[in-house]
Amino acid sequence: MASCAIKMENVTKRFGKVVANDHINLELREGEILSLLGENGSGKTTLMNQLSGIYYPDEGQIYVHDKPVTISSPKDAFDNGIGMIHQHFKLVDVFTATENIVLGLDGEGKFDLKAAGEKIRTICEKYGFDIRPEQKIYDMSVSQKQTVEIVKVLFRGADILILDEPTAVLTPQETDKLFDIMRAMKKDGKSLIIITHKLHEVLDVSDRVAVLRKGEYIGDVMTKDANQQSLTDMMVGHSVTLNIDRPMPKDPKPRLELKNLTVYDELGVKRLDDVSFTVMGGEILGVAGVAGSGQKELLESIAGLYPVRSGEIVFHNPQSGKSENLVGKDPLDIKRAGVGMAFVPEDRLGMGLVGSMGMTGNMLLRSYRKGTGLFVDRKQPEKLANSIWKDLEVVTPSTAFPVRRMSGGNVQKVLVGREIAQEPAVLMSAYAVRGLDINTSYTIYNLLTAEKMKGVAVIYVGEDLDVLLELCDRLVVLCGGQVSGVVDARTITKEEVGLLMTQHRKEGA
Amino acid sequence: MAKAAHTTREPVILMSKRGELLPPWKSWGIRVIGFLLSLVVSGIVIMMVSGLNPAAVFATMLDGAVGTTKRSWVTVRDAMTLLCIAVGLAPAFKMRFWNIGAEGQILVGAIASAACMIYLKNLPTLLLIPVMICASLIAGGIWGFFPGLFKARWNTNETLFTLMMNYIAIQLTSFFVALWENPFGSNSVGVINSQNKQGWLPNLLQEGYNKDFGWNVIIVLTVTLIMYLYMNHSKHGYEISVIGDSENTARYAGIRVNRAYVRTIVFSGAICGLAGFVAVSGASHTISTSTAGGRGFTAIIVAWLAQFNSVVMIVFSFLLVFLQKGAQAIASTYNLSQEVSEMITGIILFFLLGSEFFVNYTVHFRGKKVAK
Numbered sequence: 094m095a096s097c098a099i100k101m102e103n104v105t106k107r108f109g110k111v112v113a114n115d116h117i118n119l120e121l122r123e124g125e126i127l128s129l130l131g132e133n134g135s136g137k138t139t140l141m142n143q144l145s146g147i148y149y150p151d152e153g154q155i156y157v158h159d160k161p162v163t164i165s166s167p168k169d170a171f172d173n174g175i176g177m178i179h180q181h182f183k184l185v186d187v188f189t190a191t192e193n194i195v196l197g198l199d200g201e202g203k204f205d206l207k208a209a210g211e212k213i214r215t216i217c218e219k220y221g222f223d224i225r226p227e228q229k230i231y232d233m234s235v236s237q238k239q240t241v242e243i244v245k246v247l248f249r250g251a252d253i254l255i256l257d258e259p260t261a262v263l264t265p266q267e268t269d270k271l272f273d274i275m276r277a278m279k280k281d282g283k284s285l286i287i288i289t290h291k292l293h294e295v296l297d298v299s300d301r302v303a304v305l306r307k308g309e310y311i312g313d314v315m316t317k318d319a320n321q322q323s324l325t326d327m328m329v330g331h332s333v334t335l336n337i338d339r340p341m342p343k344d345p346k347p348r349l350e351l352k353n354l355t356v357y358d359e360l361g362v363k364r365l366d367d368v369s370f371t372v373m374g375g376e377i378l379g380v381a382g383v384a385g386s387g388q389k390e391l392l393e394s395i396a397g398l399y400p401v402r403s404g405e406i407v408f409h410n411p412q413s414g415k416s417e418n419l420v421g422k423d424p425l426d427i428k429r430a431g432v433g434m435a436f437v438p439e440d441r442l443g444m445g446l447v448g449s450m451g452m453t454g455n456m457l458l459r460s461y462r463k464g465t466g467l468f469v470d471r472k473q474p475e476k477l478a479n480s481i482w483k484d485l486e487v488v489t490p491s492t493a494f495p496v497r498r499m500s501g502g503n504v505q506k507v508l509v510g511r512e513i514a515q516e517p518a519v520l521m522s523a524y525a526v527r528g529l530d531i532n533t534s535y536t537i538y539n540l541l542t543a544e545k546m547k548g549v550a551v552i553y554v555g556e557d558l559d560v561l562l563e564l565c566d567r568l569v570v571l572c573g574g575q576v577s578g579v580v581d582a583r584t585i586t587k588e589e590v591g592l593l594m595t596q597h598r599k600e601g602a
Numbered sequence: 603m604a605k606a607a608h609t610t611r612e613p614v615i616l617m618s619k620r621g622e623l624l625p626p627w628k629s630w631g632i633r634v635i636g637f638l639l640s641l642v643v644s645g646i647v648i649m650m651v652s653g654l655n656p657a658a659v660f661a662t663m664l665d666g667a668v669g670t671t672k673r674s675w676v677t678v679r680d681a682m683t684l685l686c687i688a689v690g691l692a693p694a695f696k697m698r699f700w701n702i703g704a705e706g707q708i709l710v711g712a713i714a715s716a717a718c719m720i721y722l723k724n725l726p727t728l729l730l731i732p733v734m735i736c737a738s739l740i741a742g743g744i745w746g747f748f749p750g751l752f753k754a755r756w757n758t759n760e761t762l763f764t765l766m767m768n769y770i771a772i773q774l775t776s777f778f779v780a781l782w783e784n785p786f787g788s789n790s791v792g793v794i795n796s797q798n799k800q801g802w803l804p805n806l807l808q809e810g811y812n813k814d815f816g817w818n819v820i821i822v823l824t825v826t827l828i829m830y831l832y833m834n835h836s837k838h839g840y841e842i843s844v845i846g847d848s849e850n851t852a853r854y855a856g857i858r859v860n861r862a863y864v865r866t867i868v869f870s871g872a873i874c875g876l877a878g879f880v881a882v883s884g885a886s887h888t889i890s891t892s893t894a895g896g897r898g899f900t901a902i903i904v905a906w907l908a909q910f911n912s913v914v915m916i917v918f919s920f921l922l923v924f925l926q927k928g929a930q931a932i933a934s935t936y937n938l939s940q941e942v943s944e945m946i947t948g949i950i951l952f953f954l955l956g957s958e959f960f961v962n963y964t965v966h967f968r969g970k971k972v973a974k
Contacts (some may be wrong), residue, residue: 398853425856436854444850450843458855461840468835490622498619 096159098123098253098284099144099175104153106139113139116153117310119303121253123158126275126285128295128316130328131305132383134556137288138180140305141255145177146170157253176246177255182238184230191226194245209248216247220277235360236267243274254278255286260294261385264362272298290328290383292321292595306330325591329558337538337563340546345373345566347409348550349395349519354404356390364390366574368404372519372550374411377541379565379582380554382594387574388554389439392521395552396436397424408432411518411548435517437508439524439554441501445508448497452478452489455496456511481510485536502533509540520544521552526560538564558587570594620964629961636957640950647945652938659932663943666931667924677920677927682822683881685919687901689822689829690742690873692910693866695902696833697846699753703764704898706771707745707871709891711738711878713771713778716889719794719801719882720782730801734879742875743868745771750867754860760867768898775891782889793887803884818884825873829912842866874898907954925950 099121106114114136121127131137142148144155146167155162157173164170170177184193191210210226217224222240230238239259246254256275260268275285275298289295295302295316302319304311304327311327349372356365365387372378380388393399395406397419406419410431417430427434438444446455456474464470478492485506489499496504505525512520522541526534541564545551555561561568565582570593578593624632645656652659668674687704694701714737722730749763784792795801803817833839841862845852852859881893904922908914929943 396854423856423858424854425858428856438854440850443848444854447844447847447851449847454843457840458844458851461837467837468831469837469840494623 096123097121097156098158099286100156100159101140101144102154102156104140104143104150104155106136106143106148107151112308114143114150115308117305119310121284121286122301123284124279124282125300126279126287126298128299128302129286129288129305130290130292130295130302130324132290132328132556134307135305136308137305138257141177141257141286141288144170144175144255171249171251174250174252175255176249176251176253178239178242178246178257178259180257180259180261182242184238184241186231187229189227189229190224190233190241190244193230193241194226194248198249213244213248216244219281220247220274222274235262236264236270239263239271247278252282253284253286255288257288258290259287260289260291268294290595292324295319295324296321304328321592321595322588325595326588329587329591331587335559335563337535337560338542339563339566340542342373342376342545342566343548345375346411347371348374348411350405350407350409351395352405352407354391354394354406355402356394356399357402358390364574365394368571368574368576370569370576370579372552373567374518374550375545375548376566377545377551377553377564379561379568380552380571381558381561381568381590382571384556386571386594388523388571390574391571392436392438392523392552392554395419395519395521396434397422397427408519433515433518435512435515435520437505437512437520437522437525439527441504441508442497445512446496446504449495451491451493451495452482452487452507453492455507456481456514459511459515477511477514481507481514485510501528502530505529505533505537509537513540513544517544517549519550519552521554523554524556525553527556534560558590562587562590572596618964618966620962624961632960633954633957636953636960637950640953643953644946644949647949648942651945652936652942654936659936662931662935663925663928666929666935667927669931673927677923679818679885680926681916681920681923682818683877683885684897684901684904684923685915686822686825686877686880687874687897688904688908688915688919689826689912690870690877691901691905692829692870692912692915693833693839693842694746694870695905696910697842697863697866699750699863699867699870700761701746701749701764701867701870702761702899702902703745703749703767703871704874704877704901705894705896706764706768706898707742707874708878708881708894708898709768709771709775710741710745711875712882712889712893713775713878714738714741714875715801715879715882716778716782716791716794723795723798723800725800727800727804731803731883734801734883735876738875738879739872740875742878743872745875746867746869746871747864750864753867754863772891775889775893779890790890791888794889796887801883802887818880821876821880821884823916825876826912826916829873833910833912838862838865903951907951921950922947 097120101117101119104114104117105112117140119140129137129141139148143150144164146164146169149165155164157175162173164173185196188196191206191213194213195204195206195209213226216222222244224233224237224240224244230241233241239262259271263271275287279285287299296319299316301313301315302324303313306328314323352369354365354368355363358364368391380391382388390399394401401420404420408417408419410417417432419427419432422430442448447458453471453475456477457469457471460474461469475492481487482489482492487503487506489503496507509525520541525537529537541551541553553565562582562585568580568582568585568590569576570578570580570590572594577596580590648654648656648659666673667677687708691701691704715734718730718734718737722733725733745767749760749767752758752763753760779791782791783789805816833842841852841857844855844857845859845862849859878893882889886893900922904915904918907918925943925947929940929947932938932943933940
């Protein structure tokens with residue numbers, strides 16, 4: 094057997110009560126490309142951060158080139174030849190590539206920027222990178238910035254490279270180019286780990302795949318012996334029964350119709366691509382997909398917070414029976430059009446709530462426009478705050494206590510409580526139970542189900558497939574901004590959903 | 603290489619956020635203690651640097667600020683002008699719109715007032731004063747409008763923009779000072795309408811030195827009260843608080859953030875413009891490039907110290923003017939440089955800001971728990 098570039102033995106990392114990595118044994122062989130595969134929150138990045146010196150393991154031992162080492166800072170990682178390319182670039186925009194690359198290096202005497210530039214040019218030529226050392230970062234494309242990050246670690250002499258979801262920000266062409274570079278580095282004797290949850294990329298570039306699930310090491314497999322189905326099975330695991338109460342929908346009628354919705358982000362990257370589906374009143378529609386498949390953009394487009402390039406969002410008003418296109422309306426227009434839209438966004442304190450205000454102030458967010466006068470009525474919101482405080486058992490010293498200082502579960506109760514109190518026609522929620530304990534999670538499930546039985550169209554964006562399969566009536570599966578399937582949540586299996594999540598729709602199909 | 607042993611080290615001092623809000627008497631108690639401590643520390647510093655008796659120095663400060671009726675009224679007058687500016691800045695800063703341009707907004711308000719005094723002096727006082735008020739509000743509002751518009755449209759940096767608007771206002775003032783120069787060659791405007799006092803705020807009370815300044819107090823306190831209601835009880839005020847906390851939340855709630863920016867900064871600029879009117883019509887009766895005199899910046903400190911509560915700003919504008927006046931008195935009496943008094947101001951502000959930390963955090967020492 095080949096010797097190991099990296100070997101992790103029984104590595105455990107806990108954050109409070111949460112075990113992010115549970116006795117993981119992982120090895121990276123010399124000169125191979127290893128894919129680290131797993132769902133969101135399975136502990137991939139945490140594990141790699143312990144190699145790059147950002148976290149320090151609570152237990153376990155790390156070996157580099159078969160020697161036991163202690164990595165307690167990024168400098169230790171570099172000294173051991175480990176370089177990590179993070180998902181979020183850590184570059185200074187107004188500096189040149191060279192300046193960024195040498196930033197933080199210790200050197201004796203005067204620093205020779207010119208020599209560094211030459212060395213960088215040599216590295217670029219060797220691997221075919223298309224950056225110029227004197228180019229400023231703000232002049233670069235996303236893929237070039239990533240290249241600078243790669244050159245940075247090569248410049249420092251790393252022979253073990255870790256890439257954290259490097260393809261998330263790249264176009265398919267750029268991805269191919271990156272993979273070529275990775276293969277070139279491998280040929281040069283470097284060992285690489287790539288974190289990803291895109292199966293076709295795993296199969297394309299890596300030699301071996303290691304799978305994590307919920308903080309545990311599931312196993313590894315040689316890429317040549319794997320296919321999408323076998324990897325999906327390893328990644329999602331077997332179904333777990335949760336016993337969430339799921340009554341049949343009563344008399345579902347179309348409430349929201351999305352037709353060929355296409356949106357682009359500020360950088361001009363397509364985030365939703367020709368998305369069409371219908372949301373029924375009286376059902377919970379789940380939205381599944383790996384992170385960043387367009388879930389956020391989907392909900393924000395419906396809420397009027399995201400610019401829509403083309404397509405329609407038609408709302409069928411259950412009271413008046415009228416239909417209305419919501420595209421081009423901002424949240425205030427939507428509200429004025431009589432559309433009862435409730436939205437529990439992913440970023441609770443950054444978007445759904447005002448952190449510095451208490452419960453009452455946050456109740457006002459939805460109701461402060463009531464009345465014709467100049468002044469705000471605080472009596473009704475105060476009443477609502479008190480009833481949510483009591484009914485949902487929110488733990489807080491008073492209704493004036495800033496919600497920012499409450500715990501995550503209580504923050505979510507305040508947010509969900511307020512949104513439901515609007516008596517909406519459409520209720521959207523994004524990762525509604527993320528970070529919540531079991532009891533609070535069930536409280537949220539029950540609230541959503543109660544809304545569904547009132548005839549509300551509930552959209553539930555989730556990451557835990559077990560929950561999606563037991564809570565929702567139907568599932569929309571997103572993959573890379575496209576709908577890869579609309580399925581019945583009662584009959585489909587977890588494996589089938591997992592496969593849809595990673596399967597891009599074929600062109601023309 | 604041996605693996606380092608894991609030991610959890612308990613820090614000597616542990617600071618943590620308070621789990622609940624302190625009742626007002628406690629939080630204000632902390633602030634008062636902070637203020638008293640600052641006096642003790644500045645006393646020690648005075649002794650160390652000058653060898654003077656700190657009690658005597660404090661007495662001189664007190665005498666300089668409120669020693670005579672006249673001095674007291676000058677202190678009141680200056681505090682009112684400062685208060686007016688701080689009140690004007692509050693909505694902008696609460697919205698996290700860094701309005702560094704109060705100086706300019708004051709100056710254009712002052713120019714507008716002075717122009718009315720010079721060109722409209724034939725209007726009856728009852729009409730002239732309201733016209734001056736409106737003109738100064740509009741001028742200040744326009745000075746706020748441009749940075750607001752550019753921020754809303756093109757997301758320009760309002761700090762730089764408002765700051766640069768100050769320089770334009772200063773140049774504009776120089777131009778008008780040259781235009782209105784009186785007497786010719788003096789390079790100053792001199793007291794405007796000194797004979798018939800057109801456009802001067804009239805006497806409110808009959809006798810004493812206060813007769814010139816009564817209206818200042820009434821106008822500024824009215825504005826303060828209106829601002830208090832606006833910020834704490836109006837729909838606009840609520841929107842401002844939401845935007846200041848999180849723009850995304852504001853958008854989510856259907857607030858049209860860009861409109862709110864422009865609206866609020868115009869309002870903010872207008873009140874600062876009004877401060878220019880108060881300074882010209884209610885105090886100096888002239889105009890020069892030093893009419894604002896750095897008060898547009900001092901007012902930022904007042905607004906932040908009071909955490910944008912306009913009623914609390916009354917206290918802090920008095921405190922800062924008091925310290926300034928006291929400083930001048932020390933400088934002249936003891937022949938000390940003005941820096942000593944600025945050190946005292948610095949020490950007091952340091953302690954006041956520091957006490958906010960203890961309002962929001964508790965401090966535990968290793969071993970025992972100490973409630974602070």
